[in-house]
Structures are given as structure tokens and as C-alpha cells.
Amino acid sequence: xxxxxxxxxxxxxxxxxxxxxxxxxxxxxxxxxxxxxxxxxxxxxxxxxxxxxxxxxxxxxxxxxxxxxxxxxxxxxxxxxxxxxxxxxxxxxxxxxxxxxxxxxxxxxxxxxxxxxxxxxxxxxxxxxxxxxxxxxxxxxxxxxxxxxxxxxxxxxxxxxxxxxxxxxxxxxxxxxxxxxxxxxxxxxxxxxxxxxxxxxxxxxxxxxxxxxxxxxxxxxxxxxxxxxxxxxxxxxxxxxxxxxxxxxxxxxxxxxxxxxxxxxxxxxxxxxxxxxxxxxxxxxxxxxxxxxxxxxxxxxxxxxxxxxxxxxxxxxxxxxxxxxxxxxxxxxxxxxxxxxxxxxxxxxxxxxxxxxxxxxxxxxxxxxxxxxxxxx
Amino acid sequence: xxxxxxxxxxxxxxxxxxxxxxxxxxxxxxxxxxxxxxxxxxxxxxxxxxxxxxxxxxxxxxxxxxxxxxxxxxxxxxxxxxxxxxxxxxxxxxxxxxxxxxxxxxxxxxxxxxxxxxxxxxxxxxxxxxxxxxxxxxxxxxxxxxxxxxxxxxxxxxxxxxxxxxxxxxxxxxxxxxxxxxxxxxxxxxxxxxxxxxxxxxxxxxxxxxxxxxxxxxxxxxxxxxxxxxxxxxxxxxxxxxxxxxxxxxxxxxxxxxxxxxxxxxxxxxxx
Ligand SMILES: Cc1ncc(C[n+]2csc(CCOP(=O)(O)OP(=O)(O)O)c2C)c(N)n1
Ligand code: SF4
Numbered sequence: 001x002x003x004x005x006x007x008x009x010x011x012x013x014x015x016x017x018x019x020x021x022x023x024x025x026x027x028x029x030x031x032x033x034x035x036x037x038x039x040x041x042x043x044x045x046x047x048x049x050x051x052x053x054x055x056x057x058x059x060x061x062x063x064x065x066x067x068x069x070x071x072x073x074x075x076x077x078x079x080x081x082x083x084x085x086x087x088x089x090x091x092x093x094x095x096x097x098x099x100x101x102x103x104x105x106x107x108x109x110x111x112x113x114x115x116x117x118x119x120x121x122x123x124x125x126x127x128x129x130x131x132x133x134x135x136x137x138x139x140x141x142x143x144x145x146x147x148x149x150x151x152x153x154x155x156x157x158x159x160x161x162x163x164x165x166x167x168x169x170x171x172x173x174x175x176x177x178x179x180x181x182x183x184x185x186x187x188x189x190x191x192x193x194x195x196x197x198x199x200x201x202x203x204x205x206x207x208x209x210x211x212x213x214x215x216x217x218x219x220x221x222x223x224x225x226x227x228x229x230x231x232x233x234x235x236x237x238x239x240x241x242x243x244x245x246x247x248x249x250x251x252x253x254x255x256x257x258x259x260x261x262x263x264x265x266x267x268x269x270x271x272x273x274x275x276x277x278x279x280x281x282x283x284x285x286x287x288x289x290x291x292x293x294x295x296x297x298x299x300x301x302x303x304x305x306x307x308x309x310x311x312x313x314x315x316x317x318x319x320x321x322x323x324x325x326x327x328x329x330x331x332x333x334x335x336x337x338x339x340x341x342x343x344x345x346x347x348x349x350x351x352x353x354x355x356x357x358x359x360x361x362x363x364x365x366x367x368x369x370x371x372x373x374x375x376x377x
Numbered sequence: 378x379x380x381x382x383x384x385x386x387x388x389x390x391x392x393x394x395x396x397x398x399x400x401x402x403x404x405x406x407x408x409x410x411x412x413x414x415x416x417x418x419x420x421x422x423x424x425x426x427x428x429x430x431x432x433x434x435x436x437x438x439x440x441x442x443x444x445x446x447x448x449x450x451x452x453x454x455x456x457x458x459x460x461x462x463x464x465x466x467x468x469x470x471x472x473x474x475x476x477x478x479x480x481x482x483x484x485x486x487x488x489x490x491x492x493x494x495x496x497x498x499x500x501x502x503x504x505x506x507x508x509x510x511x512x513x514x515x516x517x518x519x520x521x522x523x524x525x526x527x528x529x530x531x532x533x534x535x536x537x538x539x540x541x542x543x544x545x546x547x548x549x550x551x552x553x554x555x556x557x558x559x560x561x562x563x564x565x566x567x568x569x570x571x572x573x574x575x576x577x578x579x580x581x582x583x584x585x586x587x588x589x590x591x592x593x594x595x596x597x598x599x600x601x602x603x604x605x606x607x608x609x610x611x612x613x614x615x616x617x618x619x620x621x622x623x624x625x626x627x628x629x630x631x632x633x634x635x636x637x638x639x640x641x642x643x644x645x646x647x648x649x
Binding site: 024027043049053057059061066069070089093221225226227228229238 | 390420425435439441442443445446451453455457464481482641644645649
């Protein structure tokens with residue numbers, strides 16, 4: 001049988017990706033340019049017995065998502081800029097309590113209300129530093145409708161596997177563009193469910209490290225009773241201020257992601273092997289970059305593209321390696337240098353990094369990148 | 378035989394953090410007796426709170442317990458109840474938690490009429506952070522941030538809940554301990570969003586500043602101001618001056634949220 005093919009918007013694909021991953025709960029609050037995710041979920045979830053709720057604000061939406069996730073369901077929320085800011089306290093709560101959930105944040109201009117319909121890539125730092133305290137961060141930055149579907153499925157998998165919130169951050173262009181998408185058949189993409197406890201209920205501890213850095217998570221309403229708090233906690237979930245326990249727990253929470261960078265990180269290299277100039281880009285900007293690389297090659301410039309698919313964890317090691325062989329990096333991005341700064345931070349000064357920054361709501365076009373290549377090669 | 382509270386208390390999690398004379402412990406015992414009276418199954422009962430002294434209650438109770446972020450209990454609980462409507466969901470928290478930072482979630486939970494019970498322990502103050510005024514601090518009262526007397530008008534929590542659409546609203550006091558269980562029992566039995574405001578006290582940060590010389594004196598104030606709704610019917614406005622009505626203040630039937638959503642699922646599946 002031929003696979004189902006559709007022509008759809010990025011945001012719609014994100015919703016369908018969530019459904020494919022088994023999402024059964026959505027709580028949100030409308031905000032441009034993310035609303036289509038909520039709209040599709042409101043149509044589709046009840047059909048599969050799932051629940052959709054439009055909350056009074058983003059704080060409530062994030063809270064409800066965590067509550068829903070604690071009953072054992074895969075839970076999603078979608079938002080954009082100001083909404084992400086509001087969700088941050090509860091995202092931190094999901095980090096410390098280790099509750100799996102997925103946040104689709106469609107990036108628009110900022111700060112504050114910024115440009116509601118203007119594309120931007122300026123929330124990537126918010127994904128790592130937005131909520132207070134030390135915590136793990138996983139942030140995926142897809143570049144096409146197909147990839148937005150697939151990365152949303154992967155976001156759920158990572159959330160379930162590592163018991164942590166995961167962010168999917170398309171820029172507005174990726175969220176709103178329409179493209180052909182080939183729906184994977186059920187079973188074609190891996191779908192991971194959180195590990196459930198196997199110990200008898202009286203022995204269950206929600207943060208029991210004898211099961212490794214990612215302990216199994218029971219569900220509210222099952223045979224297991226447990227306590228969840230945003231305070232620093234012991235293995236049994238109850239608050240503690242004991243220095244050694246707090247230190248060890250915080251380190252474990254960060255380590256469960258950091259020690260698994262190789263499993264989580266994803267990127268694509270295009271003609272990087274012999275490249276002298278490598279463009280590092282993500283989201284819609286990477287599509288202009290690919291066009292620019294093709295043009296450059298035609299004109300005899302040895303250009304390549306390093307396309308980020310995870311922004312966090314950031315592929316520092318690989319970029320350091322590449323930096324030893326290239327003459328220059330170009331980092332086009334729809335913000336004032338967020339990715340550029342991270343790249344500079346990891347390549348130990350091995351090559352110059354030339355940023356192209358736009359925050360005017362205009363996409364970065366291939367010509368801008370091509371001219372920069374000519375300038376720096 | 379004495380009532381066995383241990384059945385509902387987590388072994389090893391006491392002593393609690395509450396000061397001697399704090400009203401929150403009285404409320405917890407009332408809640409336990411109510412849960413017992415209704416034979417609620419512990420595995421199927423979620424107790425959800427925000428942040429504050431009152432919000433520490435769930436940690437002591439042997440149920441599915443969720444101590445969330447300041448003011449957000451109603452929103453977390455809404456997620457739990459939506460995802461698993463068969464669970465009993467009980468919210469507990471302070472007046473600051475519920476009506477200041479959590480005011481928005483509170484009124485919207487009332488409006489949705491989602492089948493949960495919210496016990497608000499109203500001690501007129503922010504206890505945990507050291508006695509700053511709350512939206513329920515009486516005008517003129519002293520708090521650590523109203524050294525010259527509180528200029529703010531206070532919320533009437535029960536009226537707020539009724540106005541926002543809660544279908545069951547009751548009020549009790551920590552002095553009238555046996556009334557607390559009855560009100561909580563009736564609230565939990567009610568299908569829809571039920572609110573039980575319990576006037577209690579914070580001797581440590583409110584009493585001291587407002588010239589209550591002892592916990593007994595604070596308790597006596599609760600005794601004196603409380604008038605049961607039935608008794609109030611026979612009283613004149615003059616007699617009711619400065620009094621606070623207790624008992625079931627409001628009880629109506631309206632469609633319940635999770636039941637309405639079950640119909641949405643039915644309609645969606647029929648159209649498929
Ligand atoms: C976002 C946020 N703001 C402020 C606080 C600080 N805080 C902790 S408890 C509390 C007040 C609690 O007062 P109330 O809800 O009346 O409960 P009580 O302690 O009196 O029982 C505040 C303001 C916080 N924890 N989180
Ligand atoms: S500070 Fe006040 S509210 Fe907090 S435990 Fe002490 S008496 Fe109770």
C-alpha cells in the first residue's frame with residue numbers, strides 16, 4: 001500500500017508527530033505563530049480518546065501538562081516567545097521533578113511581544129537558560145515539515161527515555177510553511193514509552209538511583225503512591241536540604257542528559273569533508289545556507305553546511321574537530337548572535353566565525369550567505 | 378476507640394513544619410477524617426498544593442501527592458483530573474497561594490466546574506515568607522509589609538468562588554473542628570468544583586503583630602465571628618455586623634467539566 005502523502009503546514013505536522021508518538025494530552029494557550037498545533041490537537045485528540053484543554057494562560061497550560069503527564073500520559077503544549085517566558089517556572093518544575101513532557105515553541109521575534117508574525121531564532125538561549133537553576137536542556141530545531149513531524153516524535157522519545165521536558169523549536173517560517181510530507185506507517189518510527197516500576201509498591205521510590213540515572217516513573221492513579229515536589233528531594237521524593245543529597249541529585253539530573261549527548265545530538269553535514277568555509281545554521285536559515293553552498297560550489301568555492309538538528313545538547317566536539325580543518329565559519333541566524341557565541345565558545349579560536357544576524361523579521365537569503373563566503377574565503 | 382490517623386499519614390514524615398498553634402494541622406485532621414468517612418482509596422486520591430505553610434500538607438499524607446509551584450495547584454490538578462477523571466482530586470493551600478498568585482487559576486477552575494475540592498486555609502497572611510500581607514489581610518491590619526496598617530481591601534474568598542462559578546462553596550473555621558470534616562465530606566461528594574474556605578490562624582506572623590496575646594485568643598476570635606448560615610437568617614443586619622457566615626453557603630447543580638469533555642470525545646468519535 002502506498003504511504004499517505006499530504007501537503008501540510010509545519011505546525012500541523014508537529015501535532016501529527018505528537019499523535020504518532022502516542023500523545024494523549026494537550027494543554028495550551030493560543031499564541032501566534034503556534035496556534036495551529038493546538039487547533040489540530042483539539043480536533044484529533046478526542047478522536048483517540050485523548051484530552052485537549054485550553055487553559056487560562058501559559059503558566060496554567062504548563063502546569064496542566066505536568067499534571068497530565070504524571071498520570072502516565074504523553075503530554076504536549078505549544079507556544080511562542082512570551083508564552084515560553086511564562087512557562088519557564090513550571091518547565092523548571094518538570095526538570096527537577098523529572099516529568100516527561102514536550103513543549104513546541106514556534107520562534108517569533110522578541111523580546112516581549114516583539115513581532116508576532118515575524119520569524120526569529122532567538123529563543124534558543126531561553127531553552128537552556130530560561131528557567132532558574134541548573135537543569136538539563138534538550139532542544140530540537142527542525143528545518144522542514146517532514147522533519148518537524150519526525151523530530152516531534154523523537155522529542156517524545158527523548159522526554160520519556162530521560163524523564164525530562166524536551167523543547168521542539170521551529171522558527172516561524174518552518175512552523176508556517178507548507179510542504180509535502182510522507183507519513184510514516186505505524187511502527188516505522190521508533191516510539192519509546194517511559195520505564196515503569198517493577199518493584200512492589202511499598203518499595204517504590206520515584207528517584208531511586210539503583211535503577212540508574214533515569215529511575216522508572218510510576219503513574220498517579222495506578223497501584224503506586226508517591227510524592228512529587230519542586231523542592232530538592234531525596235530518592236523517595238521528599239524534600240531535603242542535606243548538602244550531599246542535593247549536590248548528588250542535581251548532578252545526576254544534568255548528567256542523565258550530558259552523559260547521553262551522543263544519543264541525543266543530531267546534525268547533518270553537507271559537503272563539509274573538504275570544505276574551507278563551513279556554514280553553521282539551523283531551521284529555515286539552513287535551507288538558505290544549503291542553496292548558498294550549492295551556488296558557491298558552482299563558483300569554485302569549497303563551501304559546506306553543518307546543519308544543527310539539536311541545538312541543545314550542542315555538538316561542540318564535532319565542531320571543534322571541523323574547526324581544525326577549515327579557514328572560516330559563517331553563522332547566519334535570525335537573532336543577534338546566539339549560535340555564533342556558542343560556536344566561538346567551543347572551537348578554541350581555531351577559525352574565525354563570521355555571523356550574519358537579522359532580527360528584522362526578514363528571512364536570511366542565500367545571497368547574503370554567498371556574499372559572506374566570497375568575502376571570507 | 379480513638380480515630381486512627383496513622384492510616385493516612387506517611388510513616389516517617391512527621392513532625393510537620395507547622396508552628397505550635399497553627400491552624401493548618403486542625404484542617405489536616407479534618408481532611409483525614411473526611412477521607413476516611415468517604416472511604417476514598419488512597420491510590421486513587423491525589424492531593425495537590427502550591428507553596429506556603431498550608432501547602433506542605435500533602436507531604437504528610439499517604440496518597441498520590443503533588444506539591445507544585447506557588448499558586449499553580451489548581452492548574453496542575455486540572456491536568457491530573459482531565460487526564461484521569463476517575464481520580465479524587467483534592468487541592469489544599471493558603472489564602473496567598475490561592476487568591477494572589479493563583480487567583481487566575483482559582484477563578485477559572487471555578488468557572489469550568491471541574492470535579493475537584495479546593496480547601497483554602499485562610500489565615501489572612503503569608504505565613505511561610507514571614508508575614509507579608511495577602512489579598513485576605515483585613516484592611517488596617519499589620520503585616521511585615523504594611524507596617525502602618527494595610528491599605529488594601531480584602532477578598533471574600535467564598536464570594537469570589539461563587540462569583541466565578543464554583544457550584545459548592547462552604548466556610549468553616551479551625552475553632553469549629555468537627556464542622557470541618559462535614560464540610561469537606563459534602564464538598565468531595567459534590568459533583569463539580571467545590572471550595573471550602575477554612576478560617577484559621579497564624580500566631581507566628583499574624584497574631585504577634587496584631588496584638589493577639591495567645592493562640593487561645595486567636596481561636597476565640599474565630600469562635601466569636603463565626604455565625605452559621607441558618608442562625609444568620611434570624612439575625613438583623615446590626616447583629617451581623619463584623620460576623621462571618623459559616624456552613625454551606627452555596628450549592629447548585631451545573632454540568633461538570635470532565636463529564637462534558639467525555640461527550641466531546643463521543644461526538645468526535647461518532648464523526649470519525
Ligand atoms: C513564584 C513565587 N513567588 C513567591 C514565592 C514565595 N512564597 C512562598 S510561600 C508564599 C506565601 C504563602 O502564603 P499563603 O499561601 O497564604 O500560605 P501560608 O504560608 O500562610 O500557609 C510566598 C509568597 C514563591 N515560592 N514562588
Ligand atoms: S508561620 Fe504561621 S502559617 Fe506558617 S506554620 Fe507557623 S503559624 Fe502556621
